Amino acid sequence: MAKTRVIGLDIGTTGVRAVEVEFDNGGAAKGAPGRVVRAGFVPLPWGAVHDGEVAEPATVSSAIKRLWAEQKFSSKEVVVGVGNQRVLVRELDMPALPPAQLRAALPFQVEGLIPVAVGDALLDFYPVSTSAGADGQQLHGLLVAATAETVLANTRAVEAAGLRPTMVDLNAFAVARVQTRSGFGTGVVAFVDIGARVTNVSIVVDGHPRFVRILPSGGHDITEALSSTLDIPQQEAEQVKREIGIGLATAPEGLPAKQIIAEVATGLVDAVRNTLVYYASSNPGGAVQQIVLSGGGAFLPGLGQYLASAARVQVVVGEPLSSLPLAKGVDPRSLGADPATYVVPLGLAMGVAA
Template identity: 55%
Template sequence: MASTRVIGLDIGTTAVRAAEVEFGSGGPAATPSPTLLRAGTVPLPPGAVRDGEAVDPGVVSHALKQLWSTAGFSSKDVVIGVGNQRVVVRELDLPWMPLSQLKASLPFQVQELLPVASSDALLDYYPTGESAGPEGRQVHGMLVAAQRDTVAANVLAVEGAGLRPVMVDLNAFALLRALARGDLAQRVVAFVDIGARVTNVVIADSGSPRLVRMLPSGGQNATDAVASAMSMAQPEADALKREIGLGFAPQAGYEAAAEAVMNATRILTESVRNTFVYYASNNPGRGIEAVVLTGGGAHLAGLGQFMSSSTRLPVLLGDPLSNFRFGKHVDRAALAGAEPLVALPVGLAYGVAA
């Protein structure tokens, strides 16, 4: 029987975020309206997490202890995510066999596809379909290979807080589960989660992933650019970035800051657009129909319009809580406008309960 209560934990560059979700006994598929029981966020000091990896596990552990104390989560079992440049995700067709056997065979089948020895990587396989052809029955899916030390650093930080990681999932797949519902589950959609230093892009066709990319930039790059242009500290630069936004006429004296935000955002947007172009070249006739933004970087004023103009696609802000009910410990008003920030922890909770 599927778990009924699951806690998804997102270890980001600037904060740790967790969400406790309750499903019915049949899991997400049988629960059209899950319940968000608890949710919380605790900020991290600069440098504690770099490119999705905990480089100071002790500091991250302390933040996690604070998060559990203030949010009052009912369990110490958590699902954590992984997603940075040290994770390889690619389409792969394999001879059909039961999924458990297929996953067990991965180290022997994919070594030549990996930049490291298979013994130094954690391997998983996400099936998306199957077919029968001249070579027999085939499974179509996506190979996921994460370098062990990338995952180990975050697991160490989680265990240091007295928590128990019961599953490690790919952030891109969590994003897909959190958002690909209703109309979005029937179309070709690009889900783009803009974190501080890592942007996850997953393009899905009818709810099934077709392309995953982890881009090494995010909202913090624009903050850094403003801090450099204006010779100011990071907190002040971040506040100024949000005040200026993107594509608006700046106040006198802030022209350099506005240009810094524009240049940094243009670099990220071009990387996203290039990902879309690559997908289109390999999937003729199944073009992307919409872009859904989540993550802290998605809140930059004017970003949606800028990305829409750049990609020539409609862009909307994702809401992973649109079909949720809320428990008595959740302040719904406090979450208003912050829904895109909980997409990853909510999607991670969906994974172990599926």
């Protein structure tokens, strides 16, 4: 039986993660079984990636080279993810054209709809549904517009590491792709991937993305606030954050840290809740029924309960390996502390295998 192998590469604020997934004949689109055959993580120093964009190409390239040397990935072809404030996702209606013609028409359709010059942006369109219009069949979907420099900053670092990007995908789509296959493909679900500096929110209806918002905040904002306010090293601040959490009982000596954590976390929770409220108000009857968390920031103790109370929606942490288990012989320790931090590279690999 023919098999397909794809490698997804996630360049995050705290490090680079890659996953090699093997699918049986048919690929992810046909529901073929898949398994993780290699995975790994190499940390990055703070500042190498800033707000989801490569700021120090040489540092990032060196980390990618180390990751490939350590994990012995079978190919140098990779799918790369992007997702920060310089990537815009909006609803858009387009004429029902063949894919090649549709992409060629995009620059003319979006003129004036995006805050940057069309010539400075990379455009894509994700179709969601079709309908009959006055001028014939219409496609309703999501426009993805990224500043070219944002994408090139990431792909150049990958190429400098000796790899070849075969596809660039939106991180929010990657998260939704793997989580819907992991048992969250029914109803209206919000997938919230909390990184160090960026939080991706994608709202999916019966397995199809309908709305994406990229928030400029994440788990490291809490760490940084603790470090600067309490005048402690960031490593210690990270430990304090994990020990105290949010909304949990705290000893008197921990109350100053508890207040700092609550203030910053509340800002993130409010941003997520407001995103859900906006979507529901724009889509009558489309209130989110469940929130699925992923990313390193999702593991702040008490955050899930706090978000559930604020949004009045059930909150769970996703388990991406329920649909893409580890192949025989793969050491679970290669994934580090929790597989949910690998949801982006897993989803990237699933996209090109679809």
